Amino acid sequence: FFFFFFEMTDELLPARVVALLVKSSHFVVAAKTIIKYAVNLQQHPTEEKYRRINLSNTVFQTKVYQVPGGEECMRCIGFEKEGGALVFKASDFTRLSQLVMILKAAVKAQEAKKKEDEKKRLEETKRAAEGPARTDMMRRLTSQLLRMKIYENPLLQQAARNKIPISTLEERARERGDNGSSFRENILLELLSWFKKDFFTWVDNVKCTFCNGKMKVVAAVPPLETERIHEAGTVEMHQCTGCGKTIRFPRYNDPGKLLETRSGRCGEWANCFVLCCRAMGFETRYVLDFTDHVWAEVYSDAQNRWLHCDPCENACDKPLMYEQGWGKKLNYVFAFGRNGIVDVIWRYSVNRGATNLRRDKVSEDWLKNTIDVINAQVWVQMPEIERERQQQRVQWERDGLETGTERESRELHEQELIGRQSGEEEWKRMRGELGKQQSGSSNNIKSTDSKNMQTSSSSSSSFSLSSVLLTLVFVLKLSSTKWLLWLLLLTLRSNASRVLKSL
Numbered sequence: 001f002f003f004f005f006f007e008m009t010d011e012l013l014p015a016r017v018v019a020l021l022v023k024s025s026h027f028v029v030a031a032k033t034i035i036k037y038a039v040n041l042q043q044h045p046t047e048e049k050y051r052r053i054n055l056s057n058t059v060f061q062t063k064v065y066q067v068p069g070g071e072e073c074m075r076c077i078g079f080e081k082e083g084g085a086l087v088f089k090a091s092d093f094t095r096l097s098q099l100v101m102i103l104k105a106a107v108k109a110q111e112a113k114k115k116e117d118e119k120k121r122l123e124e125t126k127r128a129a130e131g132p133a134r135t136d137m138m139r140r141l142t143s144q145l146l147r148m149k150i151y152e153n154p155l156l157q158q159a160a161r162n163k164i165p166i167s168t169l170e171e172r173a174r175e176r177g178d179n180g181s182s183f184r185e186n187i188l189l190e191l192l193s194w195f196k197k198d199f200f201t202w203v204d205n206v207k208c209t210f211c212n213g214k215m216k217v218v219a220a221v222p223p224l225e226t227e228r229i230h231e232a233g234t235v236e237m238h239q240c241t242g243c244g245k246t247i248r249f250p251r252y253n254d255p256g257k258l259l260e261t262r263s264g265r266c267g268e269w270a271n272c273f274v275l276c277c278r279a280m281g282f283e284t285r286y287v288l289d290f291t292d293h294v295w296a297e298v299y300s301d302a303q304n305r306w307l308h309c310d311p312c313e314n315a316c317d318k319p320l321m322y323e324q325g326w327g328k329k330l331n332y333v334f335a336f337g338r339n340g341i342v343d344v345i346w347r348y349s350v351n352r353g354a355t356n357l358r359r360d361k362v363s364e365d366w367l368k369n370t371i372d373v374i375n376a377q378v379w380v381q382m383p384e385i386e387r388e389r390q391q392q393r394v395q396w397e398r399d400g401l402e403t404g405t406e407r408e409s410r411e412l413h414e415q416e417l418i419g420r421q422s423g424e425e426e427w428k429r430m431r432g433e434l435g436k437q438q439s440g441s442s443n444n445i446k447s448t449d450s451k452n453m454q455t456s457s458s459s460s461s462s463f464s465l466s467s468v469l470l471t472l473v474f475v476l477k478l479s480s481t482k483w484l485l486w487l488l489l490l491t492l493r494s495n496a497s498r499v500l501k502s503l
Helices: 002-009 014-021 027-043 058-065 070-077 094-152 154-163 166-175 183-199 255-261 266-279 321-326 352-358 364-379 384-403 425-431 448-478 483-491 496-502
Strands: 052-054 079-082 085-088 215-221 235-240 246-250 284-289 293-300 305-310 333-337 340-343
Touching: 014 027, 014 070, 014 094, 027 058, 027 070, 027 094, 058 070, 070 079, 070 094, 094 154, 094 266, 094 284, 094 333, 094 340, 094 364, 154 255, 154 266, 166 183, 183 266, 183 293, 183 305, 215 246, 255 266, 266 284, 266 293, 266 305, 305 384, 340 364, 340 384, 364 384
Parallel strands: none
Antiparallel strands: 052 085, 079 085, 215 235, 235 246, 284 293, 284 333, 293 305, 333 340
16 A cells, blocks of 8 residues: 555656656657667666766757756656766666656657647648638539439420430431440430431521621620520620621520520530430439530440440540540549539549649549538438449449549540540630641541542542553654643643652
8 A cells, every 4th residue: 555655646657757748849859859768778778878868968958858847757767866967776677668658659649639730730721722612612513413403304304205216216226236235325326326416506606597697706695584594594696797687695504495496515415415315214414524515424234334425526435535635634524413423533534643733623532522421412312222322333433433444455436536526616726625636627537438438539540540641651652742742731630740740
């Protein structure tokens, strides 16, 4: 009992002296210095230089002795003041070992706290700096997700089915035969082709209904009430360069209205196409690219993955066409469906270093957590089995995109290597979406048969030209006059002179 009472009241108890030292702002430096002295003493217990510390040592004075609790820690170890030095007098290392153990634990806890405090400080700094950007990001994500409900409207889906030649598309899908795609995938390809070629019309500038002259956009004006009903956010005023008449072009966001107008640019195209896909029973997502483009993604049950679908380009499963072909500098790309949001940037970009540098609006951790919170709010309304399925699918997709396994052993298609097809040349040049192609060059993808036909045609032309040249040589031998030579030269094609020079 006496020993226990003595231990509890001992002012040099290791825990007590460390508690005194830890209050100092210089605790970590002091503790590490004391630990170093103690460890040296343990490793070299008989060497005088480790058993004696001169108090005139300025480093020791600054780092340990002048720090509150520093002197007490040294006395706890077993050092005693003797003249102008501290001398180790303890008979064993029991207290020393205990103190070292406690100091190491305290230093570890202090450094962990410091890191946590620094993390919080950085987060607060980020929050303050990213405040407006986070607000804008949250607004864009939530507003677009809410819009996805419109595509589930059964009346709108029926209106879309009334416009789609379903029987024709199914027949064409069957005619594709065994092309490596499922029947549903072939229907999707036919739907995409029909939408591009037969249903929707691209509009750069509307045609003048008065003189059929060329028009250009001269202003953007607020929508009329009749236009606002169909969610027209803005109205472009197009003026004829000939007669001067103006025509309103509302940029409708109501997919039902777009089934009637059947015209617009990428926003209208993607909007209406997503509705058509949902009407055909495809699980579909609306994809928003922050560098000003939109398209769709359709889930393939046969391949258990999402397929990129751009109705403006009649492109399916060509996700790298924007970065590799158009030359877009992508940053944020999100896919919105009835079951939530997914950040799909790595489906559309392989230049991770450059793309990451452009993703500077908000921190990645905040963005991921925000999307998780939004999705959780959507999933909470689902039955448990469906909720778990959605969570697993999203996680699987994220993993595939992050690791790049989704694109393994996949070569670039020729359609992913050319510039944008939709839109006028000048408009595409202004947006920087011509890619590597030269202005005025054709972007059309030519089939192997077309190339063979061109080769055959070229050979035939060469053969015909050779025949003409042989005839020319024959005439030169028979005729002594030059008028016949000039007559034949005039009848040759424009490239005859070049061929003649090469001969």
